[in-house]
Amino acid sequence: MPEVIVENVHKSFGMVEVLKGVSLTVERGEVIALIGRSGSGKSTLLRCINGLEKINSGRIEIAGHTVSSDPKQLRALRTDVGIVFQSYNLFPHLSVGENIMLAPKIVKNVAKAQTRETAERVLKLVGLSEKFDAYPDELSGGQQQRVAIARSLAMQPKVMLFDEVTSALDPELTEEVLNVMEQLARDGMTMILVTHEMAFARRVATKTIFMHQGKIWEEGLSKQLFSDPQTPELRQFVKADVK
Amino acid sequence: MILRTFGFSEFGFLVSALLWTVVLTIIALSGGGIVGFFIALARTSTHKWLRIVAATYIQIIQGIPVLMILFLSYYGLSLAGLQLPPLVAAGASMTIYASGYLAEIWRGCIQSVPKQQWEASESLAMTRTQQYRYVILPQALRISLPSTVGFAVQVVKNTSITSIIGFVELARAGQLINNATFQPFRVFIAVAALYFVVCYPLSQLSRWLERRLHARSHR
Numbered sequence: 001m002p003e004v005i006v007e008n009v010h011k012s013f014g015m016v017e018v019l020k021g022v023s024l025t026v027e028r029g030e031v032i033a034l035i036g037r038s039g040s041g042k043s044t045l046l047r048c049i050n051g052l053e054k055i056n057s058g059r060i061e062i063a064g065h066t067v068s069s070d071p072k073q074l075r076a077l078r079t080d081v082g083i084v085f086q087s088y089n090l091f092p093h094l095s096v097g098e099n100i101m102l103a104p105k106i107v108k109n110v111a112k113a114q115t116r117e118t119a120e121r122v123l124k125l126v127g128l129s130e131k132f133d134a135y136p137d138e139l140s141g142g143q144q145q146r147v148a149i150a151r152s153l154a155m156q157p158k159v160m161l162f163d164e165v166t167s168a169l170d171p172e173l174t175e176e177v178l179n180v181m182e183q184l185a186r187d188g189m190t191m192i193l194v195t196h197e198m199a200f201a202r203r204v205a206t207k208t209i210f211m212h213q214g215k216i217w218e219e220g221l222s223k224q225l226f227s228d229p230q231t232p233e234l235r236q237f238v239k240a241d242v243k
Numbered sequence: 244m245i246l247r248t249f250g251f252s253e254f255g256f257l258v259s260a261l262l263w264t265v266v267l268t269i270i271a272l273s274g275g276g277i278v279g280f281f282i283a284l285a286r287t288s289t290h291k292w293l294r295i296v297a298a299t300y301i302q303i304i305q306g307i308p309v310l311m312i313l314f315l316s317y318y319g320l321s322l323a324g325l326q327l328p329p330l331v332a333a334g335a336s337m338t339i340y341a342s343g344y345l346a347e348i349w350r351g352c353i354q355s356v357p358k359q360q361w362e363a364s365e366s367l368a369m370t371r372t373q374q375y376r377y378v379i380l381p382q383a384l385r386i387s388l389p390s391t392v393g394f395a396v397q398v399v400k401n402t403s404i405t406s407i408i409g410f411v412e413l414a415r416a417g418q419l420i421n422n423a424t425f426q427p428f429r430v431f432i433a434v435a436a437l438y439f440v441v442c443y444p445l446s447q448l449s450r451w452l453e454r455r456l457h458a459r460s461h462r
Binding site: 050052071075076078079082083085087089090091092093102103106107151152155 | 360365370
């Protein structure tokens with residue numbers, strides 16, 4: 001049974017249809033890269049997968065949950081699905097440690113000692129053990145994004161979603177975030193990432209999906225897709241990136 | 244009739260009346276704070292009718308003079324057979340007045356917390372109550388401090404309106420002393436000075452909080 005099933009999903013913002021019947025499946029442990037121009041619907045698709053955007057029709061299943069508009073079901077889903085955003089979105093009034101421990105404590109009612117242990121473990125994973133007591137505004141963008149990843153991981157998700165997580169970062173900071181993600185992928189996490197980092201997608205993603213005008217235009221094994229694009233749109237997109 | 248002169252004991256009377264001004268301010272801010280808090284929550288609710296009710300309340304309170312609220316609760320209710328003592332009528336009126344303004348100030352503060360904070364906390368499976376309690380309100384509180392303290396200054400000064408129904412706070416005490424001494428300049432300069440002594444530090448506090456908030460958000 002696949003970890004993620006997206007079936008014929010349609011989504012409109014007002015009169016504009018941004019997803020025009022998208023279907024895909026993700027197996028456990030797979031890493032899927034969603035690429036495409038801005039406005040192609042890739043970020044919207046990702047946000048639909050964890051219910052941040054309501055779909056108009058179709059069906060989405062993830063980690064054994066069905067995406068619905070019922071708040072209780074959505075919360076159950078989100079304990080199993082983590083998401084990291086482009087703008088980090090750490091809680092500025094809480095320290096790094098508190099950012100990470102908050103949700104496990106109040107949502108999953110994990111004992112305090114254990115949330116601390118988990119927080120230290122995930123912080124170590126992203127290479128920021130020494131920042132436990134720092135506040136978000138004392139960290140660089142790259143560090144903040146790694147904390148955001150750690151905060152998601154502390155919920156012990158089955159699937160992780162990444163929404164252009166390096167787009168706001170300088171190149172040298174991008175690298176440290178990508179390294180953390182690559183490590184996660186190697187450890188077998190199921191991941192879907194919207195990204196502009198073509199080299200990263202090619203190297204780390206098992207499959208890459210090229211979205212164009214609200215549809216899956218082309219998909220395939222990453223290496224194949226990048227080296228031998230079939231559609232003129234993808235060919236042009238890949239070429240533009242090389243330049 | 245022998246006129247008294249404005250002396251030490253008269254000044255003492257003003258100071259003790261100032262105490263009632265402060266008491267009334269505290270009643271208005273705590274009562275208005277509690278009511279205003281819930282109105283602000285209703286105003287930012289996901290339920291449409293709650294938002295409408297809260298918005299209507301705020302519009303009505305802000306759209307009528309405090310004086311009318313005061314007359315309604317003092318004379319209006321006494322006509323209906325409910326004779327409120329001046330302190331209660333004054334306290335209730337100032338509470339209603341403060342609640343309408345605090346609700347609107349705090350609505351703005353809640354809404355100025357970036358919507359990504361809602362998304363991030365929602366994505367961590369928090370309930371709406373948890374989002375408010377642990378993520379949104381602590382940030383809104385910090386944002387709200389300068390404007391809330393600034394509003395407190397308005398409340399201190401506006402309590403003077405309750406002198407109209409005979410509640411003896413600072414302004415009313417000034418009138419009484421003036422009637423006995425007929426030294427309006429001395430008396431009302433003393434009254435004004437006493438208001439200033441309370442309001443000025445509050446204004447400064449508000450400005451200091453404002454600067455600190457700015458410094459923090461640009462660190």
